[in-house]
Amino acid sequence: MSPEPFGARLRRAMDTRGPLCVGIDPHASLLTAWGLNDDVAGLERFTRTVVEALADRVAVLKPQSAFFERFGSRGIAVLEKAVEEARAAGALVLMDAKRGDIGSTMGAYAATYLEQGSPLFSDAVTVSPYLGFGSLRPALDAAVLSGAGVFVLALTSNPEGAEVQRATAADGRSLAQLMLDHMAAENEGAAPLGSVGAVVGATLGDAGADLAINGPLLAPGIGAQGATPADLPGVFGASVGNVVPSVSRGVLSQGPDVTGLREAAGRLTDEIRAAVAGR
Numbered sequence: 001m002s003p004e005p006f007g008a009r010l011r012r013a014m015d016t017r018g019p020l021c022v023g024i025d026p027h028a029s030l031l032t033a034w035g036l037n038d039d040v041a042g043l044e045r046f047t048r049t050v051v052e053a054l055a056d057r058v059a060v061l062k063p064q065s066a067f068f069e070r071f072g073s074r075g076i077a078v079l080e081k082a083v084e085e086a087r088a089a090g091a092l093v094l095m096d097a098k099r100g101d102i103g104s105t106m107g108a109y110a111a112t113y114l115e116q117g118s119p120l121f122s123d124a125v126t127v128s129p130y131l132g133f134g135s136l137r138p139a140l141d142a143a144v145l146s147g148a149g150v151f152v153l154a155l156t157s158n159p160e161g162a163e164v165q166r167a168t169a170a171d172g173r174s175l176a177q178l179m180l181d182h183m184a185a186e187n188e189g190a191a192p193l194g195s196v197g198a199v200v201g202a203t204l205g206d207a208g209a210d211l212a213i214n215g216p217l218l219a220p221g222i223g224a225q226g227a228t229p230a231d232l233p234g235v236f237g238a239s240v241g242n243v244v245p246s247v248s249r250g251v252l253s254q255g256p257d258v259t260g261l262r263e264a265a266g267r268l269t270d271e272i273r274a275a276v277a278g279r
């Protein structure tokens with residue numbers, strides 16, 4: 001029997017837990033603020049606390065791989081354990097790895113994050129399409145086989161992104177729109193939601209693009225980067241119901257107290273639900 005597609009699993013999690021994604025980004029400054037050392041033991045403690053506090057209540061946890069990779073193999077071991085424990089507690093894990101390479105190498109990334117049985121197998125992974133959308137094919141195919149998802153960068157939250165993403169492609173569309181249209185084609189016919197998501201920053205003011213991709217829209221940028229839940233309807237318009245707002249420092253700064261983390265996530269979930277409903 002083929003596994004339940006990621007899009008269906010995500011839709012259910014969003015409807016029951018609320019759409020919030022919390023990022024696990026163990027910045028050195030956060031480890032210090034939590035009274036931890038900037039070492040593997042601090043990383044392990046930080047990560048375990050976030051997973052224990054939130055994996056049983058938020059729809060998605062998004063570990064940012066870079067913050068684990070900086071500790072080498074022992075950091076990756078912490079990441080592996082976090083993925084396993086977060087999934088066991090019912091959260092969907094979106095591995096924020098932002099991989100992108102020629103197709104043959106993309107196949108190895110797909111084997112790492114999207115093939116059942118791999119130590120870093122996750123419910124979904126972030127990828128960059130700017131080596132050409134077709135270069136993502138191994139990841140897209142692996143995701144279908146394992147019931148996983150792929151979140152493709154479209155319009156990122158950082159101001160530097162525009163020079164690439166808003167550039168005009170040969171046929172007159174922006175590069176971001178070209179990528180979004182590819183995602184829509186991948187998701188065609190999927191119900192209730194496709195498994196190929198787009199990353200679109202909540203900081204954009206107005207996305208200025210057609211976001212009707214029949215897939216989830218990961219929206220980083222709330223909190224530390226200045227966006228708020230109230231900005232979501234303006235950025236996402238009619239697609240706001242498919243938005244998965246992602247917050248890292250805005251929640252993590254409320255630790256190490258488990259109650260503080262839970263209250264921050266709960267408050268944001270309420271604000272997001274109100275903003276989406278009030279549209």
Ligand SMILES: O=C(O)c1cc(=O)[nH]c(=O)n1[C@@H]1O[C@H](COP(=O)(O)O)[C@@H](O)[C@H]1O
Pocket residue numbers: 023025064096126155156157158199200201220221222223224225246247248249250
């Ligand atoms: O893919 C992402 O999650 C992502 C895309 C994007 O356009 N902007 C963006 O900030 N992110 C990630 O989202 C997180 C944002 O963290 P905070 O600014 O602390 O909420 C970081 O892990 C970023 O790498």
